[in-house]
Amino acid sequence: MTLRPRRLALVAVAAALAVTLPVPPAGATGPNAARTASADASRTASTHASRTGPSGVPRTGFETSHGARWTTQDQERDFLAAVDRASDRVRTERIGTTVRGRPLRLVRIGAPAPKSVPEVRRGNSVLLICSQHGDEPSGREACLSTVRDLAFAEDPATRRFLERTSVLVVPTANPDGRAAGTRGNADGVDVNRDHLALKTAEGRAMAAVIRDHRPDVIYDLHEYGATTPYYMKDVLALWPRNLNTAGPVHHESAVLSEDYVRATARRAGFSTGVYGIWTDPVTGDPMKQVAGDGQERILRNTAGVKNSLGVLVETRVDALTDAEKADPALNNRRRVGSQLAGLKGLFSFAERHRARVEIATTAARLAGFADRGPVYLGGADNEPPAAEKVLKNPPCAYRLDAAQLAQVGDELRLHGVTWRQDGAGAVVPLRQSMRALVPLLLDGRAQSPLTAAAPVEHCRAPGAGR
Structure with missing residues (x-):
């Protein structure tokens, strides 16, 4: 039987949002206003999730603990199975196994859920890669709750979006690292440096998904530690810098990063910047580049070389206020809230730029034959x-x-x-x-x-x- 909750928070299509992330109060400016809005946004999302619980809608371990604990892998398994059973929009499958025997899962979402790879290829598609680095869990939590929200949202705008867009999600791209709380996998390999050599089970599984489904957009969720005062934005984003990325794909990727992910996060009260670039704390001018080059083995660059739009999103780990320092759950909720703001921008872009993206990726795939x-x-x-x-x-x-x-x-x-x-x-x-x-x-x-x-x-x- 399909569950039909009255209303769920949707972070999918801008016009269909059930929970609006707040912006700073009128007249409020500066970093303190952004920090306040960030905390308010995460509290709003957490409160809403707790209200929907009694309706029987599946909730993550993070949500049931109000951000005190990250969702365990057993909880993830049960959560995805419950969503899959209850909604015809979701299909979950195993795409690989880590060296420690943990499953790598892919979730396909649509209205209805795509039953095959050809069904995904026929339309526009977006692939979310979550928690490649095992010690960066907030993106994974945002991905899991987004799977659920897309599965049960009742508004017509979301249904229309999912009828034309397949959303693919790898909720935990590095399960062994997540279990251990480590950046690398069980062998100590940084999975986000393995998208060319494909020596890891994790890298191989993701390569197969990209090869088979040919997603139009690949969105990679990460976290980072700030360097005060030069590198301390709430949300950082970056497009494929590799020069082998086709011009239209490069352009649309930059638009997604700058005009949608960052712009949406700013409207939600988060500060934003370009990943890998230190900026002058007074003028905001770039000072030096410390990361974010064109290495083809990094997923956002691999995406561009393989003719998909690619975007890396990094959100800040550090506690920002005395309240967050005293209550890790509050910090955790703010971290997840910033990821959800970025995802809101992604889905808005995917809806509005559908035709342009399909033209760009199709042309890039055909250009190689010339x-x-x-x-x-x-x-x-x-x-x-x-x-x-x-x-x-x-x-x-x-x-x-x-x-x-x-x-x-x-x-x-x-x-x-x-x-x-x-x-x-x-x-x-x-x-x-x-x-x-x-x-x-x-x-x-x-x-x-x-x-x-x-x-x-x-x-x-x-x-x-x-």
């Missing part, structure tokens, strides 16, 4: 690449010998890279959707290649390139 233009092995959109890092006339293909194919064939498949058999080895053409990715994986001059394959300068066999 096999034209340079490929960049370094640099970023704010850092000109060294001359030796630009393949102005890249080879038309790379040849793998038998040993190399055995070594990297599985990773190429997970990335969605195609090749043709060549004796015991293979020839990997650039003329394919993942054109820009191929040299990053196979050219010995790249930053993190899987192997140093032999460049092929003249391609004559059908399907092998130009």
Whole structure:
């Protein structure tokens, strides 16, 4: 039987929000006003969640404890199973297993829930990757409650949104790290540095999801520790800086980051900034870059190289007020509230920019078949690449010998890279959707290649390139 609550907080479509995150009172300015609004927003969300509990709607462990404790993995399992049973908008499946035997789950949401990959591919889709770093739990809590809110919201705007948009969620992208409270996985590997090599079970599972579903937007939720007074905003965001990101995809990613995620968070009373950039505390001018480059192995950059919009969101961990210092639950609720504000901006963007995003991602996927233009092995959109890092006339293909194919064939498949058999080895053409990715994986001059394959300068066999 489908549960029908009177009303749930929806952080999906701006026009359909049941709970409005407050802004600072009229006349209030400065950081104290933002801190007050942030705390009020998290308290509002927590209070609403407690009111909906008696109706039988599933609640997370975080919500039932009013932010005192993060949702355990057993609670996550039970919560997702309850939502799945009660709503025809949600389908949960296992997409992998960690080295400690914990499940990696994917939640598909729609109206109704997509039953297959082709159903997702037919329309616009958004993928949320939550808690890649196990010691950054607030994004995971926002993802879990958003799954529930989208599953049960009754307003027409949300239903229309979900009829045209598939929302995909990996609620816990690093379950072993979450269980241990560590940044890395059980082997100590930073999963957000494994989106090229795919050596971890977590990275491989996410690569398969991206390959199969081809999401239009990949939204990556993180947390960070502030550096006073230069790097201390409530919400930071960043688009793909990798130069192999197609122009329209890069542009729409920046619009999502700056005009929707950050702008929505500001309207909710949170301070915002660009991830990785220290700013002058008086003028607000950028001082230096400490993170956020164009490395293709980081998810937001991998997303761009793979022709999806990519956005990284980092929210501040530190307690901001004496009240938050005295009550960790209050700090936790504010952290989750800031993540929910960013998600509100994401869903508003996905609704309003639907056509532009589909045009941008489709064009980017088709452009690789033209096999034209340079490929960049370094640099970023704010850092000109060294001359030796630009393949102005890249080879038309790379040849793998038998040993190399055995070594990297599985990773190429997970990335969605195609090749043709060549004796015991293979020839990997650039003329394919993942054109820009191929040299990053196979050219010995790249930053993190899987192997140093032999460049092929003249391609004559059908399907092998130009």
